[in-house]
Amino acid sequence: MKLAIMQPYFLPYIGYYQLIGAVDLFIVYDNVKYVKKGWVNRNRMLVNGKDALFSLPLKKASDALDIRDRELAAEFDRPKLLNQWRGAYRTAPFFKQTFPLLEEIVGFQDPNLFRYLFNSLRMTCAHLGLKTAFKISSEVPIDHSLKFQDRVLALCEAEGTQKYINAIGGLELYDADAFRARGIEFRALRSRPFPYEQFGQPHVPYLSIVDLLMFNPVSKLSEIIAENYDLVEQDA
Known part of the structure; x- marks a missing residue:
């Protein structure tokens, strides 16, 4: 069984979906600390040929809280966020196919950050x-006081994992020998470049999946998700 584990992000870049597609089971962290100014509740879109941030506003709370304990701000203006995307992409070739999805996603009414992101x-x-x-x-029934690699290994063992796949940053974070000692193969997923047309401007890479959906048919993105990456071994 192939497994990946990640914290949730709001409409992340295509590599996140490649990681999901590469495994049999994808575990989403809810009981990890929310990282301020990270990518959990924000991402990048295309505005006038340049990248620009969009985000989910959060209710003020302690920085020590887990993602599952954070909430969206009461003043979250859903129409404003949708209008940001509408203004940026209304003439994109797949706007009409994509915007109803965004309306459903943004319209989800649960204020809990994790449940909103998971949905x-x-x-x-x-x-x-x-x-x-x-x-x-x-x-997952493990000792949730475990940290970092020890927690990942416990989750892998609890699910009977034979192969653990991480995002490419895992090459620096984890020790492949520790996985091998538990009978688990470790690989990291490295996305290949995927340039595509963006209103005739120089391509801006690694934007939110929103951007890719606006400019590409789902059939093409399905190909990219399934094939346009490499599984990399950690150097000995």
């Missing part, structure tokens, strides 16, 4: 045709 992730995966099973980290 957006599942809806986007369904739109892209991804069939991978999901599980929430806190529902």
Whole structure:
């Protein structure tokens, strides 16, 4: 069984969906600390040929709280966020196919940050045709006081994992020998470049999946998700 584990992000770049598509089970962390100014509740879109941030405003709370304990701000202006995308992409070739998805995602009424992100992730995966099973980290019976690699190893063992696949940053974070000692193969997923037309301007890479959906048919993105990456071994 192939497994990946990640914290949730709001409409992340295509590499996140490649990681989902590469495994049998994708565990989403809910009981990890929310990282301020990270990518959990924001991403990048294209505005006038340049990247620009969009984000989910959060209710003020302690920086020590886990993602599952954070909430969206009461003043979250859903129409404003949708209008940002409408203004940026209304003439994009696949705007009409993509915007209803965004309306459903943004319209989700649960104020809990994790549940909001998890819903957006599942809806986007369904739109892209991804069939991978999901599980929430806190529902896996392990010692959740474990940290970093030890926690990942415990989750892998709890799910009977033979192959653990991480995003490319895992090459620096984890020790492949520690996985091998538990009978688990370790690989990291490295996305290949995927330049595509963006209003005739120089290509801006690694934007939110929103941008890719606006400029590409789902059939093309399904190909990129399934094939346009390499699984890399850690150097000995």
